[in-house]
Amino acid sequence: MPVAELLPVTDVSAAACCSPLSKEVIAADDAEAVARTFKALGDPTRVRILSIVASHADQEACVCDLQEPLELSQPTVSHHLKILMDAGFLTRSKRGTWAYYALVPGSLEAAGQVLAGGGGLESVRPEGFEPPTF
Amino acid sequence: MPVAELLPVTDVSAAACCSPLSKEVIAADDAEAVARTFKALGDPTRVRILSIVASHADQEACVCDLQEPLELSQPTVSHHLKILMDAGFLTRSKRGTWAYYALVPGSLEAAGQVLAGGGGLESVRPEGFEPPTF
DNA sequence: CGTATTCATCGACGGACGTCAATATAGACA
DNA sequence: TGTCTATATTGACGTCCGTCGATGAATACG
Numbered sequence: 001m002p003v004a005e006l007l008p009v010t011d012v013s014a015a016a017c018c019s020p021l022s023k024e025v026i027a028a029d030d031a032e033a034v035a036r037t038f039k040a041l042g043d044p045t046r047v048r049i050l051s052i053v054a055s056h057a058d059q060e061a062c063v064c065d066l067q068e069p070l071e072l073s074q075p076t077v078s079h080h081l082k083i084l085m086d087a088g089f090l091t092r093s094k095r096g097t098w099a100y101y102a103l104v105p106g107s108l109e110a111a112g113q114v115l116a117g118g119g120g121l122e123s124v125r126p127e128g129f130e131p132p133t134f
Numbered sequence: 135m136p137v138a139e140l141l142p143v144t145d146v147s148a149a150a151c152c153s154p155l156s157k158e159v160i161a162a163d164d165a166e167a168v169a170r171t172f173k174a175l176g177d178p179t180r181v182r183i184l185s186i187v188a189s190h191a192d193q194e195a196c197v198c199d200l201q202e203p204l205e206l207s208q209p210t211v212s213h214h215l216k217i218l219m220d221a222g223f224l225t226r227s228k229r230g231t232w233a234y235y236a237l238v239p240g241s242l243e244a245a246g247q248v249l250a251g252g253g254g255l256e257s258v259r260p261e262g263f264e265p266p267t268f
Numbered sequence: 269c270g271t272a273t274t275c276a277t278c279g280a281c282g283g284a285c286g287t288c289a290a291t292a293t294a295g296a297c298a
Numbered sequence: 299t300g301t302c303t304a305t306a307t308t309g310a311c312g313t314c315c316g317t318c319g320a321t322g323a324a325t326a327c328g
Contacts, residue, residue, distance in 0.1 A: 025203070026185035028178065035178040041249075042173030043316080044166040051160035051255050063275060069159070076317055078276055097274045097325050108249040115175075115246030118237070121185050177286080197305060210287055212306055231295055231304045 026121050034121055037111055040087035045070060046080050050089060053103055060093075060102045160255050168255055171245055174221035179204060180214050184223060187237055194236045 026034070040046060048070060053061045066077050081101055084090040089108065090101045114121060160168070174180060182204060187195045200211050215235055218224040223242065224235045248255060 020191060021189050023189040025189045026182060028182065031181040031185065032178040034181045035176050038172045038181075039176030042169050042176040044162065044169040045316085047165040047168045047172075047255060048160060048162065051165065054252060054255075055155045055157040055159045057154060072316095073318055074275070075277080075319080079316075082276085094275090094324090099275060103252070108252060112246035112249030115242040115249075118188055118242060121181060121188075179286085206286095207288055208305070209289080209307080213286075216306085228295090228305085233305060 031121075034114060037087055037114075040083055040089065041111070043080070045072065045076075046084055049077075049080055049084060050103070050108070053090065053101055058102075060100045062098045062100050064098070165255075168248060171221055171248075174217055174223065175245070177214070179206065179210075180218055183211075183214055183218060184237070184242070187224065187235055192236075194234045196232045196234050198232070 041050075049066055052066055052069060053059060056065070063074060063077055063081070066081075067074050070077060081090060081092070085092060085101075089104055089111075091104055093100050093102065175184075183200055186200055186203060187193060190199070197208060197211055197215070200215075201208050204211060215224060215226070219226060219235075223238055223245075225238055227234050227236065
């Protein structure tokens with residue numbers, strides 16, 4: 001798969017102060033995808049939501065489970081849940097009147113795997129991780 | 135170390151729709167620290183900065199190295215560099231007129247390690263990771 | 269059918285964020 | 299000392315984001 005499209009780092013021309021490049025630089029598009037994933041984790045409320053969901057025995061929780069410990073309004077909780085869904089961390093399964101949100105298995109580990117390579121920020125989605133699906 | 139202070143999840147009282155908790159829920163303070171770390175990674179420009187710095191042979195880059203490929207003004211680049219420094223991902227060493235920014239070894243891996251535990255979001259800083267140091 | 273409950277969506281408000289031009293600071297070199 | 303270069307800081311502007319109340323949609327239950 002061709003990764004380097006933007007940021008060709010063609011000719012640095014001047015640049016008398018710096019060392020040369022040794023590894024590949026992430027493409028702008030991939031950087032945007034990576035940032036979108038971590039932006040979902042960049043809010044304390046959403047971090048707490050993931051923790052609460054994960055702490056349930058079956059890794060499932062409905063909105064009513066979250067609204068009380070978070071001390072937030074119900075629309076706000078639904079708002080954050082949607083963001084975590086769009087980022088690929090949660091799934092929703094509606095049963096009766098209730099909506100149960102569950103962790104996508106391996107999604108958090110996959111996001112952490114992106115940071116594992118040092119600074120390469122490997123844009124390879126580590127197997128079965130479909131973050132945006134836009 | 136006492137972790138559970140906020141979010142005692144004392145008595146759920148009603149809650150006829152949900153399953154009980156099995157694991158510990160992250161404290162609100164720790165959630166804020168985790169979110170602060172990932173918020174620094176939640177911007178495409180900052181992701182690209184980390185990638186560019188890491189792609190240099192000695193994992194160092196000065197501001198002039200970044201300004202051109204990012205196509206941003208110099209104050210904006212300095213702004214993002216400061217955020218990445220405060221988050222504990224970069225260090226600055228000024229030599230002469232130039233300021234060289236370098237990756238903090240293991241900082242990205244440590245951040246990724248937080249996601250590795252599934253949804254526990256273990257607030258244990260995995261050895262030698264001092265993110266805020268505020 | 270009507271009512272109640274659970275959740276999603278809408279519109280609005282305030283604060284935070286990314287960006288820039290202008291300015292300030294600090295070191296290198298005459 | 300003065301000037302030039304590289305970087306940091308300031309102030310301002312527009313946009314995005316988190317939050318809420320109000321409303322809408324869908325299901326359960328009399």
